[in-house]
Amino acid sequence: MYPPKNFDIGWPDLAYGMAACARGGDADRWAAAVERRFADGCMERGAADGGARAAGGGAGDERCLAALSVRSALDLALAAASLPRGSEVLMSAVTIPDMWRIVMEHGLVPVPVDLDAGTLLPTAEQWAAAATERTRAVVVAHLFGTQAPLGPLAELAARRGWLLVEDCAQAYSGPDFRGSPGADVSLFSFGPIKTATALGGAVAVVRNPGLLAAMRALHREWPVQGQDAQARRVAKYALLALLTARPVYTGLVAAAGLLGRDHASGLQSTVGAFAGTELLPAIRQRPGPALLDLLDRRLRAPDTTRTVAGRAAVARRLAARLPDPSLVYGASAPVHTYWLCAVPTRDPDATIARLRSVGFDAARPASLGAVPAPPGRRQGARTAAHLVRHAVCLPLRPGMPERALARMAAVLDPEDWGPKP
Incomplete structure (x- = not known):
């Protein structure tokens, strides 16, 4: 039996992740390393965002911010943007529910914009038709691994002064894709079922220096995720990786059938990065050194x-x-x-x-x-x-x-x- 989704992480990486929990380290230094690593693959050097990179000294990269999750990064971006309460945020109409909940937590109004089934994105005409005088931001998600340029939408957002946030959580494909140069913020996830997973973590590419500075200031106020939380996460997904190996999973499905149980619902309820937690306290943390250490390793993966x-x-x-x-x-x-x-x-x-x-x-x-x-x-x-x-x-x-x-x-x-x- 082929499982619905495999975890894109091997046993050597899981062992490394567990060892990282015992090593400890400085979260800020690891965050700077991840930010520089992610920027090394960026295809936009020298673009109109100013693009100057910080050199050495653990300073990180001036366009990248390492976060606990894409949810965390969106929360930071909206807080830093300080949009007036009641402002409308256009959103591509399919996403994870937490994303529109975060928008609402900031006193903003999410407005769905329907998709074209062929591209899984709204058309430029649909974005424009959904806008009102209260529109202040757009959150667009690339679904199922699709990647598409945002040229017309970026032009519209720039012309009307909207914040443009690009959710690339399902679109990461390696060092050659860092989002659209026209987006103010591009968000990349390395959560449990994502490509090159580190079992958590995210990187935001922020092309507005003032917005990035405000996001960093807010981020520094958050507590750092504990090493024990990361250790539990690595242990959990090591077990799930074992259970979803084809021979084991086949036996699991057969046993569940004999017992009259739904094997799928049990597994699906455990794989979410924040399953069973209260959203805002869970996402308003900085990633710990063990998570960032593993994320840095995964970004270096050559394959x-x-x-x-x-x-x-x-x-x-x-x-x-x-x-x-x-x-x-x-x-x-x-x-x-x-x-x-x-x-x-x-x-x-x-x-x-x-x-x-x-x-x-x-x-x-x-x-x-x-x-x-x-x-x-x-x-x-x-x-x-x-x-x-x-x-x-x-x-x-x-x-x-x-x-x-x-x-x-x-x-x-x-x-x-x-x-x-």
């Missing part, structure tokens, strides 16, 4: 680009076998690295059951939600609602053999595929 390319190649081979390859969400995006390969179905539960019967534990994108429209606004996000209700994520792995892809494609009945709206 991330190759792993992502292998993953995308498998997804493209599967898509070529499907009744209509264009139905894959994000099929028209300029770049699709297939962090997830998701398809629309009329009956997701039936599709998942059929895939499981032949050894593929597909799943719904349970962590995603459709941003609710504010009171008095018509929802209008039809594609977003359809995606949240009908998408099924296929369990692909780099190097998956052709016979497995053929078996998966064969049970995706064309009659069960619901057209994207």
Whole structure:
């Protein structure tokens, strides 16, 4: 049985992460190291953001901020921007619910803007149509591993004076992608199920020096995450990595079936970075030295680009076998690295059951939600609602053999595929 999603981390990295919990260290020095490391891959040196890099001395990079999570970085960016209460924040209409909750915690009003199913982004016309005189910011998420330039949106935001935040949590693909030069803030996640995971941590690329300075000042007021918290996290995900190894997972699924239990819901409830915690106290911490040490190691990994390319190649081979390859969400995006390969179905539960019967534990994108429209606004996000209700994520792995892809494609009945709206 292929599990729904594998953890992109090996046993040597897990062992290193546990050892880092015992070593300790200075969080500020490790944060500076991570910030310089991330900036080393940035393709924007010398761009109009000023781009001068700090040299040595543990000073970090003048455009990057290491944070506990993307949630933490968004919280900092909104606090530092000091937008008037009641301001509207346009958001691409599918994201994790915590993102619009954070917007609301700052007294702001999230406004969903519907997606194009081919690119998984709103069009420039949709952004403009959703704006009002109260619009002050935009948060746009690249979903499922898609990457797309934000040129028209960035021009619109600059012309109207909006803060433009780009959520690249699902889009990291190695050192060659650091977000759109036109975004004020680009957010990258290294949480438990992300590419090149460090089991937590994030990096924000902030192109406005004044905004970055304000974010750093606020960040320094937060407590540092304890080493014991990171040790528990490493131990937890080491166990989950063991449980989701194919032979073990196959036995787990069989045992759960004999006991009449739902194996999927139990695992999905544990993999979220902040599952079972109160949101704001959990995210308003600085990453500790052990987490940053592991993140620095993961950023140095030489094979991330190759792993992502292998993953995308498998997804493209599967898509070529499907009744209509264009139905894959994000099929028209300029770049699709297939962090997830998701398809629309009329009956997701039936599709998942059929895939499981032949050894593929597909799943719904349970962590995603459709941003609710504010009171008095018509929802209008039809594609977003359809995606949240009908998408099924296929369990692909780099190097998956052709016979497995053929078996998966064969049970995706064309009659069960619901057209994207």
